[in-house]
Amino acid sequence: MPEFTLRAFADQLVNGLVIGNIYALIAIGLALIFGVANLINFAHGSVYMIGAYVGWVCVTGLGWSLGPTFIVVAVVCGVLGVLIERFGLRRLQSEARIAPLLATIGISFALDQLVQLIFSPNPQSFPSPLPATRVMLGGVSIGALDALIAAITITIAAALFAFLRFTRLGWALRATAQDREAAQQMGVDVNAINALAFAVASVLGGIGGVMIGMYFTSVYPTMSYGAMVKGFAANLLGGLGSVPGAVIGGLLLGLIETFGVALFGSTYRNLFTFVILIGVLVLRPTGLFGAQRAMPPEPLTGTFVANSKPVRIPWFVAIGGLVAAALLPFISSNPYLLQIFTNAWLFAMLALSITLVTGTAGQMSLGQAGFLAIGGYASALLAMRLGWPLELSLLAGAAIAAALGTLLMWPVFRLRNQYVALATLGIGEVINQIILNWEGLTNGVLGLSNIPPLSLFGLPIVETAPIYWFALAMLVVAALFQWRLTQSHLGRTWRAMREDEVAARAFGVSLHRYKALAFIAGGLIAGLSGAFTAHMYSYINNETFAATTSILGLTMVILGGMGNMSGAVVGAIALTALPELFRPLADARYLLYGVVLLLLVRFRPQGLLGTV
Amino acid sequence: MNDLLALPTMPTAQATPQASSSALLRLEGIQTFYGALQVHFGLNLHVCRGEIVCLLGGNASGKSTTMKVILGLVKPRAGRVLFDGQPITGLPTPQIIRRGIGSVPESRRIFPEMTVRENLLMGAYTRADREEVRRDYEQMLERFPRLRQRLNQRAGVLSGGEQQMLAMARALMGRPKLICMDEPTMGLSPLFVDRVLDLIQHINQQGVTVFMVEQNANLALQIADRGYVLQNGHIVLEGAARDLLGSPEVRDAYLGGDAR
Ligand SMILES: Nc1ncnc2c1ncn2[C@@H]1O[C@H](COP(=O)(O)OP(=O)(O)OP(=O)(O)O)[C@@H](O)[C@H]1O
Numbered sequence: 001m002p003e004f005t006l007r008a009f010a011d012q013l014v015n016g017l018v019i020g021n022i023y024a025l026i027a028i029g030l031a032l033i034f035g036v037a038n039l040i041n042f043a044h045g046s047v048y049m050i051g052a053y054v055g056w057v058c059v060t061g062l063g064w065s066l067g068p069t070f071i072v073v074a075v076v077c078g079v080l081g082v083l084i085e086r087f088g089l090r091r092l093q094s095e096a097r098i099a100p101l102l103a104t105i106g107i108s109f110a111l112d113q114l115v116q117l118i119f120s121p122n123p124q125s126f127p128s129p130l131p132a133t134r135v136m137l138g139g140v141s142i143g144a145l146d147a148l149i150a151a152i153t154i155t156i157a158a159a160l161f162a163f164l165r166f167t168r169l170g171w172a173l174r175a176t177a178q179d180r181e182a183a184q185q186m187g188v189d190v191n192a193i194n195a196l197a198f199a200v201a202s203v204l205g206g207i208g209g210v211m212i213g214m215y216f217t218s219v220y221p222t223m224s225y226g227a228m229v230k231g232f233a234a235n236l237l238g239g240l241g242s243v244p245g246a247v248i249g250g251l252l253l254g255l256i257e258t259f260g261v262a263l264f265g266s267t268y269r270n271l272f273t274f275v276i277l278i279g280v281l282v283l284r285p286t287g288l289f290g291a292q293r294a295m296p297p298e299p300l301t302g303t304f305v306a307n308s309k310p311v312r313i314p315w316f317v318a319i320g321g322l323v324a325a326a327l328l329p330f331i332s333s334n335p336y337l338l339q340i341f342t343n344a345w346l347f348a349m350l351a352l353s354i355t356l357v358t359g360t361a362g363q364m365s366l367g368q369a370g371f372l373a374i375g376g377y378a379s380a381l382l383a384m385r386l387g388w389p390l391e392l393s394l395l396a397g398a399a400i401a402a403a404l405g406t407l408l409m410w411p412v413f414r415l416r417n418q419y420v421a422l423a424t425l426g427i428g429e430v431i432n433q434i435i436l437n438w439e440g441l442t443n444g445v446l447g448l449s450n451i452p453p454l455s456l457f458g459l460p461i462v463e464t465a466p467i468y469w470f471a472l473a474m475l476v477v478a479a480l481f482q483w484r485l486t487q488s489h490l491g492r493t494w495r496a497m498r499e500d501e502v503a504a505r506a507f508g509v510s511l512h513r514y515k516a517l518a519f520i521a522g523g524l525i526a527g528l529s530g531a532f533t534a535h536m537y538s539y540i541n542n543e544t545f546a547a548t549t550s551i552l553g554l555t556m557v558i559l560g561g562m563g564n565m566s567g568a569v570v571g572a573i574a575l576t577a578l579p580e581l582f583r584p585l586a587d588a589r590y591l592l593y594g595v596v597l598l599l600l601v602r603f604r605p606q607g608l609l610g611t612v
Numbered sequence: 613m614n615d616l617l618a619l620p621t622m623p624t625a626q627a628t629p630q631a632s633s634s635a636l637l638r639l640e641g642i643q644t645f646y647g648a649l650q651v652h653f654g655l656n657l658h659v660c661r662g663e664i665v666c667l668l669g670g671n672a673s674g675k676s677t678t679m680k681v682i683l684g685l686v687k688p689r690a691g692r693v694l695f696d697g698q699p700i701t702g703l704p705t706p707q708i709i710r711r712g713i714g715s716v717p718e719s720r721r722i723f724p725e726m727t728v729r730e731n732l733l734m735g736a737y738t739r740a741d742r743e744e745v746r747r748d749y750e751q752m753l754e755r756f757p758r759l760r761q762r763l764n765q766r767a768g769v770l771s772g773g774e775q776q777m778l779a780m781a782r783a784l785m786g787r788p789k790l791i792c793m794d795e796p797t798m799g800l801s802p803l804f805v806d807r808v809l810d811l812i813q814h815i816n817q818q819g820v821t822v823f824m825v826e827q828n829a830n831l832a833l834q835i836a837d838r839g840y841v842l843q844n845g846h847i848v849l850e851g852a853a854r855d856l857l858g859s860p861e862v863r864d865a866y867l868g869g870d871a872r
């Protein structure tokens with residue numbers, strides 16, 4: 001552990017406060033939107049990232065000074081925010097809150113990929129145009145950029161405070177946040193107020209993006225996601241939806257992170273965020289200071305499962321499909337095609353596990369890739385370190401994923417709806433961060449290589465066709481297992497819990513136990529898929545099962561129809577195979593996924609085959 | 613046209629108050645649904661200028677939903693709402709409010725995190741006449757001295773009675789032609805109930821038409837001009853308040869509504 005001199009301490013303090021200022025800006029935006037629209041806006045990070053890119057184009061590309069740059073960023077991001085609200089979300093207002101949340105995820109996928117397509121996924125260097133001089137102020141060294149960031153943030157916070165306190169429009173915004181229907185009865189056009197909140201939030205986010213780009217001297221498309229999660233953690237820390245809370249939470253998070261990194265190393269940077277996120281959600285959902293503001297009420301009934309009549313797949317179609325799938329290696333010997341479909345079967349297992357947890361049991365999980373990761377690492381390590389035979393390590397990997405993953409998901413069981421989504425996302429991310437940081441076991445960023453290949457009874461399976469059959473067989477077994485469960489008494493209880501938690505509890509259902517059972521069963525299936533993947537690739541690292549994988553799996557499930565098992569398989573085939581079969585789509589696959597998600601939520605929430 | 617129908621000139625604007633034709637508010641054949649649940653089955657009622665009209669009925673008879681239909685918060689599947697002779701059915705709520713309807717919602721719905729002052733001024737949100745608003749604001753504080761003492765406190769900490777006063781003052785700040793009140797006496801002590809009823813009469817004497825929903829029939833009918841009794845989404849009784857007051861049918865309607 002490095003020695004801390006007073007000087008170093010003061011420098012870290014300044015760093016922490018500067019970063020904290022930017023987190024505060026992002027958090028204020030999220031707080032405004034959460035307050036007015038009661039929505040966790042996953043697209044906020046993308047707006048921030050686009051702000052950073054617009055700033056980079058203005059400063060680095062066009063050689064502009066900062067003044068006009070900030071104005072252009074504010075205009076572009078403000079307009080973008082209004083467009084997102086108007087065309088992405090307004091129609092979803094009366095839906096369950098999870099619907100607009102999913103829409104914002106779709107929007108953020110699409111925006112991130114668009115920026116990648118235009119500017120490449122690589123980071124772009126964004127040097128600050130300010131002089132590099134630093135002044136000493138009472139033993140603390142402060143740079144011009146530090147001062148600018150502080151000045152801008154404080155000005156914005158003060159202006160926003162004045163706006164909310166002293167203007168009619170500001171009052172209308174607060175009134176809408178407190179009681180939407182009553183505000184309407186005062187003559188407030190709450191749709192316009194919604195748009196206003198998105199505009200203001202997006203302007204702040206964009207300006208934050210430019211500043212962080214200059215601060216770390218680079219911009220890159222994936223900066224969006226981290227920023228959104230950090231902004232949300234900060235917001236949660238200070239009390240959801242509270243603007244002053246967002247400022248305090250942002251500063252605190254900046255300080256915690258900076259000192260944490262100074263003490264433990266930079267790979268820990270994100271771990272703190274996620275631990276805070278989950279800790280606050282579970283222990284003190286009103287935030288550290290939000291004593292009087294309770295967590296806004298969420299409906300007590302299930303998730304976003306639109307009522308519909310599921311399409312019944314006749315048994316001969318199912319059998320026919322299975323036979324066709326089994327015969328595929330004889331029909332086409334194209335190894336590329338077989339690989340795509342092997343992938344589809346593995347994704348179908350992930351989708352099955354999500355459709356069980358989210359569709360059948362009603363727990364909106366955005367962290368299901370965590371089960372893949374645990375399964376993959378556990379099986380790989382058992383085979384590599386202990387020399388276990390593959391059959392055994394696969395099964396053990398699945399079991400460990402189910403047990404450990406469910407244990408880690410435990411804090412989520414007390415939460416509902418949007419908060420479940422956010423917490424599962426955070427826990428998936430914590431799993432990822434543990435893998436990244438537990439170098440002794442997981443080899444950190446380098447990942448595990450030379451994982452023993454797939455084998456059966458000692459015979460290695462390395463040809464494409466046998467691997468394909470192996471994956472297909474696992475999928476069939478998993479599907480049969482899940483089918484049995486959902487048709488049993490357990491399945492009925494899960495659905496009852498999804499429909500109405502309060503009623504289910506009144507009938508003596510122990511909710512925690514049934515939620516745990518859903519995660520265990522889903523975890524087994526996802527864990528098996530992850531374990532298989534590890535041996536198939538013979539190399540994995542912490543990015544093999546990234547958070548986007550969870551969301552991709554969820555999109556497959558929604559495409560097929562929530563809770564619908566054949567839907568999960570169809571969704572997996574569609575979203576895995578389509579971008580591969582139409583090559584031009586492959587580069588824009590996340591654009592496709594985002595747009596598909598957005599359109600589904602809006603126009604066909606019951607998916608292709610209907611919800612069960 | 614005017615010449616043909618010209619009557620001996622009279623000083624007032626509405627020359628012949630043929631009760632229903634000069635109605636300020638009129639509901640015609642309203643049918644309302646929440647999903648598959650039908651709440652109103654062809655509701656007809658009207659409120660004339662200057663009247664106090666009360667809508668009575670037991671729990672879940674559809675009284676609050678009637679309010680919501682008038683305010684545009686719930687769109688009826690059939691029928692229309694006329695205000696000042698103009699159809700307002702299907703208009704967004706803010707536009708309906710702008711036409712001159714004030715609302716005192718069920719269970720008050722003041723803005724708990726805003727100060728009393730801000731709550732009052734939110735009531736004047738639709739108005740642009742700053743000076744007049746300031747005058748009305750002062751007047752409102754004269755009328756509600758308790759509010760003056762607590763101007764800068766969060767409205768959420770007020771007592772139930774004070775919140776009711778605030779909700780009424782807030783609605784009046786919009787200078788409505790018609791004020792709609794949903795159970796203004798709910799949960800108040802007898803003393804406060806009397807004050808609220810006095811206040812409603814006072815408001816009415818100043819020229820504001822009042823349409824109120826009440827469960828407490830006897831109290832409401834004491835100050836009302838006319839009343840309607842709603843039962844399971846049908847108007848089962850209507851008439852002058854003094855005729856309804858103490859009438860056995862009103863009691864039966866209530867019992868019927870509750871015994872459902
Ligand atoms: N938002 C809603 N969604 C579905 N049903 C509703 C909704 N609001 C009211 N209802 C139902 O419509 C019926 C009429 O409700 P309403 O609130 O108009 O009754 P009310 O006469 O005001 O009752 P109370 O005296 O209890 O206030 C009730 O059966 C109620 O359950």
Ligand SMILES: [Mg+2]
Nearest residue numbers: 675676677718
């Ligand atoms: Mg009511």
